[in-house]
Amino acid sequence: MTRQVGPPLAERLATVRSGVAEAAREAGRSPQELTTIVVTKFHPASLVRELHALGVQDVGESRHQEARQKSAELAPLRLTWHFVGQLQGKKARQVAAYADVIHSVDRESLVTALRSDDSVTDCFLQLNLTDDPERGGVDLAGLPTLAELVLATPGLRLLGVMAIAPLDEEPRRAFARVRTASEALRTVAPDATAISAGMSGDYREAILEGATHLRIGTAITGNRPIAG
Numbered sequence: 001m002t003r004q005v006g007p008p009l010a011e012r013l014a015t016v017r018s019g020v021a022e023a024a025r026e027a028g029r030s031p032q033e034l035t036t037i038v039v040t041k042f043h044p045a046s047l048v049r050e051l052h053a054l055g056v057q058d059v060g061e062s063r064h065q066e067a068r069q070k071s072a073e074l075a076p077l078r079l080t081w082h083f084v085g086q087l088q089g090k091k092a093r094q095v096a097a098y099a100d101v102i103h104s105v106d107r108e109s110l111v112t113a114l115r116s117d118d119s120v121t122d123c124f125l126q127l128n129l130t131d132d133p134e135r136g137g138v139d140l141a142g143l144p145t146l147a148e149l150v151l152a153t154p155g156l157r158l159l160g161v162m163a164i165a166p167l168d169e170e171p172r173r174a175f176a177r178v179r180t181a182s183e184a185l186r187t188v189a190p191d192a193t194a195i196s197a198g199m200s201g202d203y204r205e206a207i208l209e210g211a212t213h214l215r216i217g218t219a220i221t222g223n224r225p226i227a228g
């Protein structure tokens with residue numbers, strides 16, 4: 001059996017960059033308002049180095065041990081590390097030690113765990129767009145209360161909302177709900193204007209609905225290695 005190799009990293013990155021720019025134009029927005037985070041989970045630090053050499057500044061990880069190791073090894077590159085995975089309360093402080101931005105703050109106990117008088121971590125409130133509480137994320141009704149708690153907690157700066165489009169919903173519709181949630185959030189936190197939404201398969205729809213931070217993995221990195 002021959003394994004399909006596909007185009008090299010630089011080519012996939014260029015393809016996504018032009019796809020992002022095109023969607024921004026279509027939305028009447030400037031590509032400069034958009035941050036593309038390359039999600040590098042399961043990939044070795046060497047791939048992150050290659051991405052850095054290609055001009056990537058923002059990288060995303062979803063597993064604590066792996067993220068901690070890679071960010072330590074690559075500290076001299078001065079990348080911006082985004083933690084996008086589900087977060088355990090007891091690991092929260094450890095993640096905040098290396099992550100510049102945490103996208104998955106979704107409950108009071110996590111906010112309390114992230115409280116700090118020494119440093120400030122940027123964060124997003126993750127919204128659950130499904131009916132399944134296991135998916136992680138706060139529901140729309142719980143968003144304002146959680147936002148108020150973050151605003152009152154030293155050590156956290158609230159950037160906005162984060163969401164993952166459900167598999168069984170048209171992405172544009174799901175992201176329209178995220179836009180509505182973002183508007184609701186801004187009534188209690190006017191500065192929290194950012195929207196972290198859009199992955200390899202749906203970043204265009206996310207951009208059309210106002211996403212500011214795209215979390216793109218496989219479209220840039222190629223398929224993830226099988227977890228060992």
Ligand SMILES: *Cc1c(COP(=O)(O)O)cnc(C)c1O
Pocket residue numbers: 039041062084085164199200201215216217218219
């Ligand atoms: C893995 C992951 C991504 C990237 O997914 P792709 O489909 O590979 O682009 C984005 N967001 C989160 C939360 C992830 O875990």
